[in-house]
Amino acid sequence: xxxxxxxxxxxxxxxxxxxxxxxxxxxxxxxxxxxxxxxxxxxxxxxxxxxxxxxxxxxxxxxxxxxxxxxxxxxxxxxxxxxxxxxxxxxxxxxxxxxxxxxxxxxxxxxxxxxxxxxxxxxxxxxxxxxxxxxxxxxxxxxxxxxxxxxxxxxxxxxxxxxxxxxxxxxxxxxxxxxxxxxxxxxxxxxxxxxxxxxxxxxxxxxxxxxxxxxxxxxxxxxxxxxxxxxxxxxxxxxxxxxxxxxxxxxxxxxxxxxxxxxxxxxxxxxxxxxxxxxxxxxxxxxxxxxxxxxxxxxxxxxxxxxxxxxxxxxxxxxxxxxxxxxxxxxxxxxxxxxxxxxxxxxxxxxxxxxxxxxxxxxxxxxxxxxxx
Numbered sequence: 001x002x003x004x005x006x007x008x009x010x011x012x013x014x015x016x017x018x019x020x021x022x023x024x025x026x027x028x029x030x031x032x033x034x035x036x037x038x039x040x041x042x043x044x045x046x047x048x049x050x051x052x053x054x055x056x057x058x059x060x061x062x063x064x065x066x067x068x069x070x071x072x073x074x075x076x077x078x079x080x081x082x083x084x085x086x087x088x089x090x091x092x093x094x095x096x097x098x099x100x101x102x103x104x105x106x107x108x109x110x111x112x113x114x115x116x117x118x119x120x121x122x123x124x125x126x127x128x129x130x131x132x133x134x135x136x137x138x139x140x141x142x143x144x145x146x147x148x149x150x151x152x153x154x155x156x157x158x159x160x161x162x163x164x165x166x167x168x169x170x171x172x173x174x175x176x177x178x179x180x181x182x183x184x185x186x187x188x189x190x191x192x193x194x195x196x197x198x199x200x201x202x203x204x205x206x207x208x209x210x211x212x213x214x215x216x217x218x219x220x221x222x223x224x225x226x227x228x229x230x231x232x233x234x235x236x237x238x239x240x241x242x243x244x245x246x247x248x249x250x251x252x253x254x255x256x257x258x259x260x261x262x263x264x265x266x267x268x269x270x271x272x273x274x275x276x277x278x279x280x281x282x283x284x285x286x287x288x289x290x291x292x293x294x295x296x297x298x299x300x301x302x303x304x305x306x307x308x309x310x311x312x313x314x315x316x317x318x319x320x321x322x323x324x325x326x327x328x329x330x331x332x333x334x335x336x337x338x339x340x341x342x343x344x345x346x347x348x349x350x351x352x353x354x355x356x357x358x359x360x361x362x363x364x365x366x367x368x369x370x371x372x373x
Contacts, residue, residue, distance in 0.1 A: 002047055003304075004312035006054050009038060013061050016069060032069045034117075035062055083118055087125040094147060101150045101195075105158055112160070127155070127165050134172050138184045149188040153195020159355055166355075170206050174213075181215050193224040200224070201231050202354045208232065300336045307340075314345065317363060326366040333367070 012035075039059055047055070090107065093099040099107070111123035130152050137145060152169060155161055161169055176189030193200075193210070200207050210216050211232045219225035302310070309332050313325040333341060350360045 002042075002045065002051055003308045004315065005042065006051060006058065007312075009042075009058055013058060013065065016065050017061070032066055035066075035069075083122045083125055086122045087129065090122075090126060091129065094151065095144050101147065101154050104151060105154050105160060108155070108160060109158075124165075127161065127169075131168055131172060134176070134185070137176075137188050140184060140188075142184075145184055145188055146191050149191030150195050152188075153192040156192070156196035157199050159199075170203065174206070174209055177210055177213050177216060186215065190222060190224070194222065197224050197227055199355075200227060202357055204354065301340045302332070302334070302337045306332045306337070310341070310344070314349070314363075317359060319359065319362075322359075322362055322366060326363060330367055333369075338369070 039055075039062065042055055090099070090104065094101070094104050108123055108126060111119045111126075114120055114123075130148055133140075133148070137148075140148070152173070156166070156169065173189050173192055176185045177193070179185040179189070207228055211228050216225045216228055301307075310329050313328040317325050345360060345364070350357060353360075
């Protein structure tokens with residue numbers, strides 16, 4: 001995995017070198033500050049002498065490019081104003097009906113994946129907007145409020161939020177749903193919840209938290225509320241084996257996840273065996289690793305080069321490159337590697353990344369290895 005990281009860093013530096021030679025249309029792969037942070041993080045990792053030498057060579061190249069990179073960034077110091085203006089323009093287009101919510105999310109995806117730093121910052125500015133405006137939602141016109149809720153829900157649904165922002169967004173939804181049912185904040189929360197129904201089961205702590213909100217438990221009409229109750233009802237308690245007891249238990253005083261001190265980050269990333277989840281008594285099968293497969297061949301770890309290839313492919317796995325990445329893994333994955341591969345994908349990744357369960361399932365299915373399935 002470290003080798004793959006160094007290869008990516010090398011590619012980014014090559015892009016910057018090409019830009020400085022005038023061979024590229026002004027694209028900068030990373031800002032100077034971003035590259036400095038990456039090098040600091042990598043330098044703190046224990047690595048082989050060969051990787052250490054490669055990292056040193058890349059850092060030397062970065063130093064040679066840094067002054068010109070910083071100069072280019074200073075020349076574009078006015079980008080902050082442009083970023084704010086572009087973000088505002090996107091919201092105006094959305095509220096005027098010139099952009100649909102889906103088209104807005106497509107645009108944000110392009111900004112997020114852009115090699116231009118100011119476009120990535122524009123994406124971040126847009127994501128931050130609902131968090132900053134939440135305190136004022138009760139003063140929003142109905143149309144703009146509903147559109148903002150649909151946008152937030154769509155961002156959650158399409159995995160468009162970074163690990164640093166998704167917890168804060170989920171925490172905002174919890175607070176919205178805990179507000180008075182007659183408030184605009186609650187209507188915003190319900191609109192967002194309706195727009196991200198496919199993700200709810202993949203966020204177990206969030207699901208169990210909002211289930212304990214009376215307005216959700218007592219709601220008999222909203223599809224999202226019915227979905228939450230269905231997920232909880234089908235969850236099997238870890239110990240008693242009696243779902244009814246668990247559902248009755250919360251009436252007897254189960255504390256909500258937020259009052260029990262669950263942090264915003266836990267709302268998005270808690271594992272099913274964390275203390276926060278166990279306080280609710282619910283076992284979500286979607287985050288429970290399955291036992292390792294048994295095959296009639298001795299298990300063995302793959303070589304470092306094969307590990308790097310598999311880990312690189314899995315790290316970059318996405319719905320739009322599933323076939324390519326599956327092919328890369330299929331070429332090097334042998335039956336004797338299945339135990340290592342199961343640990344890598346199921347225990348180290350899927351059990352800690354509930355957001356990507358559906359993608360990992362597609363990946364395993366595409367490999368078409370019956371023992372793994």
